[in-house]
Amino acid sequence: MKFKDFLKKKDVNITAKAYFLDALGAMAFGLFASLLMGTIFTTLGDKLNIPLFIEIAKYAKQATGAAIGVAIAYSLHAPSLVLFSATVSGIAGNALGGPVGAYVATIISTELGKIVSKETKIDILVTPSVVIISGVLLAMFVGPGINAFMEAFGRFIENATEMRPFIMGIIVSVSVGMALTLPISSAALCIAIGLSGIAAGAATAGCCAQMVGFAVMSFKENRWGGLVSQGIGTSMLQMPNIIKNPLTWIPPTLTAAITGPISTCVFQLENVPIGAGMGTCGLVGPFGIITAMPNGGTTMWLGILLVCFILPAILTWIFGEIFRKLNWIKEGDLTINS
Secondary structure (H helix, E strand, O other), X not given: OOHHHHHHHOOOOOOHHHHHHHHHHHHHHHHHHHHHHHHHHHHHHHHHOOHHHHHHHHHHHHOHHHHHHHHHHHHOOOXXXXXXXXXXXXXXXXXXXXXXXXXXXXXXXXXXXXXXXXXXXXXXXXXXXXXXXXHHHHHHHHHHHHHHHHHHHHHXXXXXXXXXXXXXXXXXXXXXXXXXXXXXXXXXXXXXXXXOHHHHHHHHHHHHHHHHHHHHHOHHHHHHHHHHHHHOOOHHHHHHHHHHOHHHHHHHHHHHHHHHHHHHHHHOOOEOHHHHOOOOHHHHHHHHHHHHOOOOHHHHHHHHHHXXXXXXXXXXXXXXXXXXXXXXXXXXXXXXXX
């Protein structure tokens, strides 16, 4: 049997889709189910004075590495023994290299585990050993380097945004917002580079522009169901329509280019890495701003209302109507097919 056929038999698909779309998206789910929920519970516990929520948050955050490992292994269709063993790869990778360290360690160790799975009579020992040993070794050798690079890159973006808040507000807002709508994870990217401060606020502005913008602009086609599914769900639902007519992407992207610098220059909104790339999804972005700016006061609340909700809705609707008048967006172009 040829090696290529053997890999196919083992369901090892070495493709960009498997490793950069499916695995990265799964990583975002793992982060959401652990670190992100932990942050939400921490904020609620602090603001509402509920100690139980703070205790829950502690355990949720501790599960981050394991959640990433299981999520990625699941996306790669790992057999049960490989799936469970991937928790160790995720824990080690996250501890030594952050979320990206967990991502790299889990992908490689999972694929190695799939290759050896059920190939020996002592599979119950061999398969977990291969996954765990390879995952930990990868975390030890590449994790610290990955973590240092991602942190340095994140600091570079933050410093550049502080030095040039207007232009960087546009760049960060537009790029992260577009990443949110694309079938990749803007949340995972922001967490990976540790994006925080006003740069993270700009990222939130871009994500909100896409989500709220598409929700309002497509209300004529999708009504209340579409408003909710896109407004507090994901603008990724519009990707099939964007592929058919790329002009539909311009109105919310123009809005992001406006709200980004408003966030950085006017309100100086800040966010935490796990909230930066989430926008209004589950209201995580606004919660992140509240967490990052505990003493933000009236300016912060006004900024959240305008940048995250009001301006994205009004501006994208206006741009959308102009595009409809020009016949660049036609009836049905924004319909979500369930």
